[in-house]
Amino acid sequence: MAKTIMLQGTGSHVGKSILTTALCRIFHQDAMRVVPFKAQNMALNSYVTQTGGEMGRAQVAQAEAAGLEPAVEMNPVLLKPTGNACSQVIVLGRPVGTMSAKEYHSRYSRQALQVIKECLRKLHAEYDVIVIEGAGSPAEVNLKANDIVNMRIAKLAPAPVLLVADIDRGGALASVVGTLELLEPDERDLVKGIIINKFRGDISLLQPALNFLEQKTGKPVVGVVPYLENLGIDDEDSVSLDEKRADGGGEVEIAVLRLPTISNFTDFDALASEAGVTVRYVRQGETLGKPDLIVLPGSKNTTEDLLYLRRNGYDQEILRLVDAGIPVVGICGGYQMLGQEIRDPYRTESDNERVDGLGLLDTVTTFAPEKITHQVTARCISHGFLGLGYDETELQGYEIHMGRTEFTGPVQPAFTITSRSGQPCYHDDGVVRPDGLVMGTYIHGIFDNDKYRRAVVNALRVRKGLAPLATVTDIQAKKQANYDRLAKVVRKSLNMELLYRIMGVR
Known part of the structure; x- marks a missing residue:
């Protein structure tokens, strides 16, 4: 059985994908056979594997960071919104139909869970570490009955959970406390630590809040990751386009x-x-x-x-x-x-x-x-x-x-x-x-x-x-350098000894 760690968030767009990418790179640098996994992804940015299967872009970046060729088992279920609360449902890289949100959650998601279980078994047999990414928040009580991406996956894996909060948008402490409060006791027990993400400023001014958070929740703060700009790593969500503001300085x-x-x-x-x-x-x-x-x-x-x-x-x-x-x-x-x-x-x-x-x-x-x-x-x-x-x-x-x-x-x-x-x-x-x-x-x-x-x-x-330029940028080499830069910052920001203990690696 592989060692596992799962990143869940207090909400969407808190940085789970980027932190999963960082951990994949860190474990790869530490000579582990590591693989990313997200049971179900909703995104319009997708990729085609060597075998012709379609999967989410975030898992492709995570696979590259882990030194792997992307494979659909890393993202067995992909939902591609088509509008009017409907999505094309893709399972193991192939479309199986277009479904409404109600139809998918009430009828199909539990069927897809069997495919997810098989993928997890396969990855456990082939790798040393599985880094699992959740989706949205595990505290969405209206979706919990048919959940196939958050706490149900943490139990299946099984995997200790790190809860990620985005402090840049405000309300991070309340979102952490509120999320934990809405979890069932057995789910709350799976959460082994907290990551504060996208922090700007003097961390010493944040320390009293971190102390409060640990006392209030009984969960350790595994790290505070700074706000990272211009990462140069593929995004999967069009929300990220809001951050792609043109500087207007190009010729x-x-x-x-x-x-x-x-x-x-x-x-x-x-x-x-x-x-x-x-x-x-x-x-x-x-x-x-x-x-x-x-x-x-x-x-x-x-x-x-x-x-x-x-x-x-x-x-x-x-x-x-x-x-x-x-x-x-x-x-x-x-x-x-x-x-x-x-x-x-x-x-x-x-x-x-x-x-x-x-x-x-x-x-x-x-x-x-x-x-x-x-x-x-x-x-x-x-x-x-x-x-x-x-x-x-x-x-x-x-x-x-x-x-x-x-x-x-x-x-x-x-x-x-x-x-x-x-x-x-x-x-x-x-x-x-x-x-x-x-x-x-x-x-x-x-x-x-x-x-x-x-x-x-x-x-x-x-x-x-204008004169033509002779310089040719090696975009793949630049990507690899960006993964290394991300890993360096996140490794420095997290208590890696604590993380490895949580995972049972050391």
Whole structure:
């Protein structure tokens, strides 16, 4: 049996995912075979594994921090909200249907629990340590009967629990005391310590509060973790976009439409990390301005998000800017929006049977009942977007889409996919408009390819009369350095000897 530790929170967005990532890296550095686990995740930011399974982005980052290839057993249940209190339910990487919150919690969640148990058994057999992340708060009394992610998992694992509170938002002490008070006695006994997260200021001024907390709850404070900015680690929740405020200092500005059901916005993190580049997320009510590049990102409800663009006048703003020579790129759902029409005869994503597209590409997309999910390799041979004469034969990325896009006339493909889930193939992907101003593709992660990203940024620079840059950022090396930086801060902030005793490691 592996040793275990579980991080639960006093609420959502208190930092459980980042702290789980940190612990995975710390235990990996300490030569342990460590694996992350989150029984059920709700997120629109997802990833495709080598075997073609879909899982939450946070567990992917945690796996990378642990030195592992991501696998769906680390996140057996993924819920992807589609709007109207419904979510697509994905189990072991494959969609099993779209369900209302009531239907899922009352009928399906306990069925999914059997899959979760099998995954835990597998991980116990293969690893030394399992770092488990909960979701939301374990004190949600209305959800407790059908809980498959918090205290029921702590009992199944079994795992000692550390309760995480976010002091930056205020009320941390009350949230800790209140959460413990609402737990059943046996659940309260599972909580072996408290972590105060996102602290700013002089910790000596906080010490009286920590002493009070320990006396009041009988639980030790395992550590106080400072507020960490610019971590450069993938987020899974669009709430984190509120913290991604553009500094406006870049020579090249990229405007990304923040759609109501935006998905896989991590596609643009690598662009934001480039020197001289500002990535600005355009929120409702804000104008696009005059960026150097417009991006239509992925969407979990493409037709509804397209109608959102129309209601807010962004469709006409995009068309005017393209007519003025501003380029636009669409990824996945954004690619579908760029075409002539989107059809959804099976009501796969919404009740909209058909919606007119932006008309910038000669394509028509029809949603199918089956989802395509693959890791892919692709090549790019002078596709002409932004006038690029760039050639690359080993681009990496992944596909996640229900739509099937057909061309209504002769087109220039953006890429040629040469393998899917490790199997050789030859498949044209995406479209580049003849004038080089509009490109659409189904390949997520295309800008994570260092040389391609540099080529695109340099093309934008040249269009502005700026000199191209020779420096190519190694985004994977940068990620690994960020995991090390995170681990260093968290290791210093926690009482590691106490943590190891709680886990029974020492």
